[in-house]
Amino acid sequence: MTSAAGTAGGNGAPVRRVLVLMNPGAGRRSVLHTTRRRLQQHGDPQVELLIPDPSDQTEQLAQAQAAVGQGVDAVVVCGGDGMVSLGAHLVARQGVPLGIVPTGSGNDFARACGIPRRYTAALNRVLEALKQPELPVRGVDALRLTLFCAESGATLSGPKWVANSVNIGFDAQVNQRANAQRRVPRKLRYLTALVREVPHFHAEEFVLQAEAGVAERHASSLVCIQNGSSIGGGIPLAPTARVDDGWAEVSHIEPLSRAGLVALFPLLMLRMHRLLRPLTTRRVRHLRVEVPGQVPVFADGDELHSGHGAGAAGVVVEVELIPGALLLL
Structure with missing residues (x-):
């Protein structure tokens, strides 16, 4: 694969330009430092690594957008699902491959794609791919969301x-609480937030319209639109979801008691979905x-709508599944 910039290395071969994005808040800092060092010591003279300073995320994004605009041959993200979402936003439908080195607390998209969640194994896979004369890629789907x-x-x-x-309702509120628990170890934040959210939670009424069908009103504890099969760091809410089948899966759970909410995620982890009669899952390509x-909306672990200040009318979330929108290394 030729460099988008068209520059040449010492032997006249084109230089492959690779943008590397890191999240300093994901994983241990020693892991991030090791990742940076391994990438910088890649050793291939035909690969030019562009690594913006991750300490200022606004500046990092600006530099990343500028680099992609000038032309890169691949983008590699080191972090959790939020960083993967950032990488996807940069390269979706652009024909630029995305490499993922999972160092976050959830890594649900990496899990769905079969990417090793041990960062050393994932990093080695990315480095090996970058050495190939032609980058090995795989097409996967992505969700396009408008609020x-x-x-x-x-x-x-x-x-x-x-x-x-895309997470709406109970799971989003757990995420919201987890993100505020800075003193809790990262791996325990979701579980701790889950326990603390249950006593305060109550179901809400949503209106769902799939494809061009009839709008349906549902009282639900949560609504979740998934490309991958798991949420919350491995909870298989939609175990049959696949990232390359051209479909999203939308789940909604009817109102549950507090005891039902406490039991919900353990039963999902045990894949005992058949016991969860309030759970309904169906395949869609477009959902409104x-x-x-007052209900928050999250996407890939990041808050899009806090549930505050939107007024009684609320918000409308429109999600479309775009087949093959991403190329993965």
Whole structure:
């Protein structure tokens, strides 16, 4: 694969330009330092690594967008699902491959794609791919999300590319609480937040419209649109979901008691979905969800809507599954 910049190395061969994005908040800092060192010591004179400083995420994004605009041959992200989502937003439908080195607490998209979650194994795989004369790639799907104000119809966010999942309701509120628990060890934040959220949670009423069908009103504990099979660091909410089958899976769970909410995720982890009669999952390519104003919306672990300040009318989440939108190393 020739360099998008068209420059040449010492032997006249084209230089492959690779943009590397890191999340300093994901994983141990020693892991991030080791990853940076391994990449910088890659040793291939025909690979030019572009590594923006990750300490200022706004500046990192600006530099990343500029680099992609000038032309890169691949983008490698080191972090969790949020960083994967950032990488997807940069390269979706651009024909630029995306490499993933999972160092986050969830890594659900990496799990769905069969990428090793031991960072050394994943990094070795990426480095090996970059050495190939032609980059080995695999096409996978992605979700394209737009967030609207329900009252005015104005666009609040997007279009945004989402790799793994869009979370609305209980799971989003757990994520919101987990992100605020800075003193809790990263691996325990989701579980701790889950336990603390249950006493305060109550179901809400959503309006779901799949494809061009009839809008359906549901009282639900959560609504989740998935490209990958798991959420929350390995909870298989939609175990039959595949990242390359051209479908998303939407799950909604009818109102549950507090005891039901406590039992929900352990039963999902044990893949005892048949015991969860309130759980309904179906395949869609396009979904529109009317969300009450006080309900948060998350995508790939990042908050898109806090559930505050949207007014009684709330927001509308529109999600479309785009087959083959991403090329993975």
